[in-house]
Amino acid sequence: MAKFKVVHYINQFYAGIGGEEKADHMPEAIKGAVGPGLAFQAAFGEQAEIVATIVCGDSFYNENMEKARETILGMVKQCSPDLFVAGPAFNAGRYGVACGDIASSVQNSLGVKALSGMYLENPGVDLYKKSIYLIETKNSAVDMRNAIKKMVSLGLKLLKSEEILTPQEEGYLKRGFRKNYFADKRGSHRAIDMLIQKMKKDPFTTEFAMPTFDRVNPNPAIKDMSQTKIAIVTSGGIVPKGNPDHIESSSASKYGKYDISKFRDLTDQDHETAHGGYDPTFANLDSDRVIPVDVLRDMEKEGRIGELFNFFYATTGNGTSVANAKAFAAEIAKDLISNDVQAVILTST
Structure with a gap:
């Protein structure tokens, strides 16, 4: 069986080109795996091959989004991949926005399955979580190994068109979609069970998590x-x-x-x-x-x-x-x- 073909997107830092001083690096396609792509390739094993790595500076992508997107889509199209992987971006904001934008564009424009990985508070999450799967990571690259493991696992499921389970089971960030399923107990019984657990101060998992917001108490009004x-x-x-x-x-x-x-x-x-x-x-x-x-x-x-x-x-x-x-x-x-x-x-x- 032929290996699945994967294209990987990373920024200038993870490609080893440079830091902020090279953030204006223009899109570049490199044959094979680069930087964290080497760990991705090892995790994919014989099932998939990273045929190309696309590198783009964070500032260049965010400040020239249409141009960068069009250029990279052309590069990806030439590779005819089965899967597009971006990042992981962890908590790097510009990198997260770039990963989310190009991954969702590849999926929508080229019909190629795509995913990325980000920390919950990365601004790319709110922008793109409904468009693509985003594996939840910690806020820095210390989580690289774990992030790659989960991204590869989900990526292979996408490649094989296998059923994608819940965010808790697969490790991706909640996308805001609700899916019907058959439960062992009807809703009233489940609600009473949770209420009893709450009254006993036992841990329980709600079926409908409410958003949490910061609350800042205002200072007293200025008198003069x-x-x-x-x-x-x-x-x-x-x-x-x-x-x-x-x-x-x-x-x-x-x-x-x-x-x-x-x-x-x-x-x-x-x-x-x-x-x-x-x-x-x-x-x-x-x-x-x-x-x-x-x-x-x-x-x-x-x-x-x-x-x-x-x-x-x-x-x-x-x-x-x-x-x-x-x-x-x-x-x-x-x-x-x-x-x-x-x-x-x-x-x-």
């Missing part, structure tokens, strides 16, 4: 704005001209802190947006549209606020992982408190 020191924080991507910290246009891995002590008004000569999730035209013409430095300076002069903090903090919110956002927030909050800032205006897009 004329005595208040205010700072600006934005996920709208406003940065000094040239984006000196190279904040990513999506799936940000960093934020910036920028001095506005000498600015009463932001112009297209000194500030711009790095955000890739909205039309930047008007923000680039006047960044005050995203962070209202001009209005706050007027209010400061008029005595309506006590003081505008001389620095603002910026990142890009689109596609940024929850874990990264929480980490940014913790660091920014600590810095704000140490500078006696009493209130924050948080702007988005």
Whole structure:
């Protein structure tokens, strides 16, 4: 029996090309397995062969999505694979978005079965979990061996058109689909059983898990704005001209802190947006549209606020992982408190 043919997609880092400095690497097809593909090949054994590895820089894919997608689809089509595997991306946001987008595109456009692997909080999960199977991984590459094992197992099932069981049994992330099945007990009996287990404080598994949301208790209202020191924080991507910290246009891995002590008004000569999730035209013409430095300076002069903090903090919110956002927030909050800032205006897009 002939081996199944597999094409594997990875980013510039896992291909050994480089880190962030090579994130603009253009799509490239390499014969055979590369990087983590070698472990995939070992796990597939004699059942499947990685005939090609496609490499693309995370920034290039996310900033040139249509071009990258079209180019890679052409490369995949030439290989005529039976399965397309992307990643795993773990908690790398841009990598996750790229893996999800190209895998779903290969499946939808070429009719090739596809899957990837990601951490639950990767922004690619919400975008693509309904399009393709995503094996659940931990948040870093320390889980590579386990992730590959589960991805290969599910991939072989897809190749052989075998029944795909539940997320708990196969290890993929829940896709939001509900499937009817015949249970041993009717619903009323199962509900009573769960209620008794809950009352006895025994562990039980609900059949309909509810979403969980962070809840943040609001601080007391500010009594006197004329005595208040205010700072600006934005996920709208406003940065000094040239984006000196190279904040990513999506799936940000960093934020910036920028001095506005000498600015009463932001112009297209000194500030711009790095955000890739909205039309930047008007923000680039006047960044005050995203962070209202001009209005706050007027209010400061008029005595309506006590003081505008001389620095603002910026990142890009689109596609940024929850874990990264929480980490940014913790660091920014600590810095704000140490500078006696009493209130924050948080702007988005």
